[in-house]
Amino acid sequence: MQGLSKVYATRDGPVRALDQVSVQARRGEFLSVVGPSGCGKSTLLMIAAGLLSPSSGTVSIDGRVVFHPRTDVGIVFQSPVLLEWRTALGNVMLQAEAKKLERTAAERRARELLGAVGLSGFEDKYPHELSGGMRQRVSLCRALIHNPNQLLMDEPFGALDALTRDQLVLDLQKIWNERRITVLFITHSVPEAVFLSDRIMVMTPRPGKVDRVIDIELPRPRTLAMRETPEFARYSREILNLFLARGVLCEH
Amino acid sequence: MAEIETPGAPSTALGIAELEASLERSRAQREWRARISGILYPIGVVLGVLAVWEVGARMLGVPAFLLPPPSAIGVSFIANASLLLFHGWITTAEILLGFVLSIVVGIPLALAIFLWPAFSRSILPLLVSSQAMPKVAVAPLFLVWFGFGLLPKVLIAFLIAFFPIVINTAVGLALIEPEKIYLARSMGFGATATFFKIRLPNALPAIFGGLKISITLAVVGAVVGEFVGGDAGLGYLLMVANGSMDTRLLFAGIVALTVLGVVLFLLVELAERLAIPRHIIAGDRGVHETA
Numbered sequence: 001m002q003g004l005s006k007v008y009a010t011r012d013g014p015v016r017a018l019d020q021v022s023v024q025a026r027r028g029e030f031l032s033v034v035g036p037s038g039c040g041k042s043t044l045l046m047i048a049a050g051l052l053s054p055s056s057g058t059v060s061i062d063g064r065v066v067f068h069p070r071t072d073v074g075i076v077f078q079s080p081v082l083l084e085w086r087t088a089l090g091n092v093m094l095q096a097e098a099k100k101l102e103r104t105a106a107e108r109r110a111r112e113l114l115g116a117v118g119l120s121g122f123e124d125k126y127p128h129e130l131s132g133g134m135r136q137r138v139s140l141c142r143a144l145i146h147n148p149n150q151l152l153m154d155e156p157f158g159a160l161d162a163l164t165r166d167q168l169v170l171d172l173q174k175i176w177n178e179r180r181i182t183v184l185f186i187t188h189s190v191p192e193a194v195f196l197s198d199r200i201m202v203m204t205p206r207p208g209k210v211d212r213v214i215d216i217e218l219p220r221p222r223t224l225a226m227r228e229t230p231e232f233a234r235y236s237r238e239i240l241n242l243f244l245a246r247g248v249l250c251e252h
Numbered sequence: 253m254a255e256i257e258t259p260g261a262p263s264t265a266l267g268i269a270e271l272e273a274s275l276e277r278s279r280a281q282r283e284w285r286a287r288i289s290g291i292l293y294p295i296g297v298v299l300g301v302l303a304v305w306e307v308g309a310r311m312l313g314v315p316a317f318l319l320p321p322p323s324a325i326g327v328s329f330i331a332n333a334s335l336l337l338f339h340g341w342i343t344t345a346e347i348l349l350g351f352v353l354s355i356v357v358g359i360p361l362a363l364a365i366f367l368w369p370a371f372s373r374s375i376l377p378l379l380v381s382s383q384a385m386p387k388v389a390v391a392p393l394f395l396v397w398f399g400f401g402l403l404p405k406v407l408i409a410f411l412i413a414f415f416p417i418v419i420n421t422a423v424g425l426a427l428i429e430p431e432k433i434y435l436a437r438s439m440g441f442g443a444t445a446t447f448f449k450i451r452l453p454n455a456l457p458a459i460f461g462g463l464k465i466s467i468t469l470a471v472v473g474a475v476v477g478e479f480v481g482g483d484a485g486l487g488y489l490l491m492v493a494n495g496s497m498d499t500r501l502l503f504a505g506i507v508a509l510t511v512l513g514v515v516l517f518l519l520v521e522l523a524e525r526l527a528i529p530r531h532i533i534a535g536d537r538g539v540h541e542t543a
Binding site: 046049050051069070071073075077079081083084085094095097098099126128 | 429431432434435436437438439440441445449450453454456528529531
């Protein structure tokens with residue numbers, strides 16, 4: 001992404017959401033974006049997905065500039081965005097239908113994926129019969145069934161309780177370890193970002209600019225116990241200090 | 253209510269499996285009782301009202317032209333069964349034609365309102381004001397234009413019934429989380445596929461809500477048409493019975509109309525059940541289930 005800016009026209013005049021953001025995601029890398037609410041993190045993801053067009057700047061993949069919605073990625077939104085009239089399996093298969101994948105093979109793969117996130121036996125349940133965490137897992141499966149080479153996640157675990165979050169973070173790490181696809185992970189949870197990422201891009205409050213990009217050099221696979229280690233704490237501290245310096249956080 | 257467990261003596265002697273089994277049994281029992289009472293109670297109320305009516309009308313000596321007892325209405329219903337059937341059939345045809353016309357015109361109109369904002373801006377005020385106008389007032393005009401036959405009744409039924417279909421369909425199509433549309437685009441669905449796979453199914457509960465209002469209004473429309481100028485149909489029969497002070501036949505006609513209305517409504521509901529999974533039908537989750 002090169003020099004991305006996004007300005008929204010609102011009733012109170014133009015609002016600058018993103019200001020000259022540039023970032024290069026490496027292939028197979030887990031890249032997180034953390035920042036305060038309203039810093040344009042979600043806007044950044046929508047632009048990366050080709051769903052919004054930037055006011056200036058470009059998004060390019062392998063040197064090719066993106067103009068249209070990208071269909072070669074998987075997206076997980078903050079809410080699961082499942083279709084209520086389709087079962088868990090049917091929701092995952094929606095992606096396969098869109099991509100016109102061969103049906104029986106796609107269905108086998110959908111069942112495998114649902115099984116991998118602990119949802120075997122729930123394939124024929126409707127969304128309202130699933131818990132919040134389960135729904136988000138279905139949403140994750142839907143984003144993975146077409147073997148995308150990039151996964152875009154917009155605060156995917158933001159609406160879940162702490163325990164479910166921990167489990168999904170572990171599940172996500174396992175999936176990423178197996179496939180090594182490029183992940184762009186938007187979050188406002190510092191520990192989540194440190195736990196999962198190869199690199200973290202910290203953003204400033206509005207208008208969102210890149211504050212600092214931090215390499216996380218913790219060994220993988222990471223375990224929950226690692227969150228108590230001094231290295232982990234050092235990374236968290238570094239990000240929190242940035243927030244304190246920018247006035248995002250304020251110690252009394 | 254009845255769902256709340258009353259704390260009894262703690263059954264420490266029982267194992268957890270037995271406790272579960274007994275809980276399951278009492279839950280099944282409660283459910284069964286609720287289902288039975290849901291059928292029996294309304295029947296009981298109706299029978300009670302009829303009994304009070306019957307006894308009251310006879311004991312107080314209310315003249316039959318004012319309020320005939322239910323038994324007399326029943327006798328009249330059976331005696332005039334073929335008459336009621338003949339006129340009922342005509343009214344049914346008017347209602348169904350008016351209803352089908354409402355769907356055929358209403359849904360494309362809603363689609364156009366949804367797709368073209370300019371069209372919506374120019375047509376919506378007209379639509380809304382057409383609804384403010386009392387339809388009964390137009391009925392004599394339709395009579396002048398289209399005569400005494402089936403057509404004016406069908407048109408009045410349509411005029412009354414199509415509005416809820418238009419509004420509910422247009423609102424249902426527009427009401428969708430933006431994420432669902434983003435999702436469709438990122439998956440690579442085109443406009444047509446997005447409409448049929450996501451937007452239309454998403455709108456179905458609202459559309460059926462409109463259809464259910466519409467079918468009851470179509471009944472009203474057809475009867476109003478027959479009142480104003482008809483030579484057949486249940487509405488016409490009511491007018492005739494009224495004119496000859498045959499209150500028993502009048503009541504029998506009302507019963508026939510009520511049954512007709514309920515049956516047609518249930519048919520639309522059946523179509524809804526077939527079209528969409530039960531749990532997303534609008535307003536289907538009853539008060540008791542939320543308790």
